[in-house]
Amino acid sequence: MGRYFRTLRRFWGMALASEVEYRFNLLIELVAVVANLASSLFVLSLFFGDGHRLGGWSWPAALVVLGVHQLLDGLTITLLQPNLTRIVSHVQEGTLDFVLLKPIDSQFWLSCRTISPWGLPPMLAGLAVIGWAAQRAGAPADPTTLVIAGLMLLCSAVILYSLWFLIAASSIWFVKIWNATEVLRTLLTAGRYPISAYPPGLRLLLTVVLPIAFLTSVPAEAILGRATASWLVASGALALMCLLISRWFWRFALRSYTSASS
Amino acid sequence: MRRGLRIARVLLSTQYALMLEYRAEIALWSLSGVVPLLMLGLWSQSEAGQALGLGATGLSRYFLAAFVVRQFTVVWVIHAFEEDALQGRLSPLLLQPLQPLWRYVAAHLAEQLTRLPFLAAIVAVVMLVHPQAAWWPSPRALLLTALFTWLGFAVNFLLQTSITMLCFWSERASALDRLLFFPYLALSGLLAPLEAFPPGVRSLALATPFAYQVAIPARLLAGEPVAIGPALAVLGAWLALLLPLCLILWRAGVRRYGAMGA
Incomplete structure (x- = not known):
């Protein structure tokens, strides 16, 4: 375990050092x-x-949903996008072989290899919006709510990671998958609005097929202190299930990986 | 003249063949354009949507038209050009007796052609789910939609190309593309019909190129009233501004271009 943390610190230190080279980007990212x-x-x-x-949903309550979406967007830019979109080129260029040979878990390596600092501003903006809106909506600020809200946010982050990883891992079969992650990002914008605002058919689709409801609406309910136990349990179970599926799917995908030239 | 026609035919047919190779990818792109249909769900359910006075049919038609029109005004030249410039593929193109930008225009037109079948499939599905939204636009509306969609595409292409020219000065010009994307999201009418905007914002949107990417052609297609004269004037003004700007930036950029590694 300690080895993984040490590796992570090296990886991210290096990534930050190379990103700071592009100082002009900082300005653009802040404006963005x-x-x-x-x-x-x-x-x-x-x-x-x-x-x-x-x-x-009232205006401040809906703002909490938007804030959670911003937070997840920041997470995507920081961690998911820079790492998982690279699996495609590893497959194309055959460098996935080198990753698989390393004495470290390949899913961990592919998911955490690098980090982009440009996701931090959206994350901070998201947190600011959540804090301000939750206060306006009269959310209770007791420790229990905070702990539950934190747990729900963690669950939604895990679900989001698993969705991204599943799509990225399918590049083992379909070499060009870059667009699929872009489709996922577009569909995730549906999470900017509370799930109950959609018509019933779409609501079912966004809860069961593509679990967007669990990404933003459920954590927002938890932050506002109105989460019900059944939703909390469902969210936790779904997060665990998604993570296990992503794990299993990676092993399954590797079984059909035949390297670039073979 | 005849030479021009021949070049256009060859460019279009080769680019079309190239795009057909990537049809799976283009299907995904078409799918990522479903945001207006999600927004249709939101607006038709919400109190604010009912207060617009468009009626359920009006809303469905507008967003379906927005979905269709948008497929023909999307521009991605910056990503293609950045890659070509960074990898030095631009150099052989500069040697040819043809302005290289035409190649990108042809690629866009060919890609739109490839999208057609997927577009038809998605529209058919929506019609099956929402039969009451089906309508047949008048020939005049169709002609005007085609004209304004094409003009909107031209303005968008020139706007994006002007930004693309910054690739000659910066290695990461595509980051700038995102700065155009956010005002586009807010003002184009992709996420909300123009009727929902406060009057001040509506006039602002109509003065920018953004409203002409989605809202104006979609209104024409859906059979809603559009002030044709002022719209043509604004589009003409943008064309007159952007075309020279684009060419000036191109000249200055090519003079600076030292190919990769030079």
């Missing part, structure tokens, strides 16, 4: 965070003119 937040706030606000509500 502000622009992103402003545009999603604007679109969300269109649903709340004249005291309207969205799927039974």
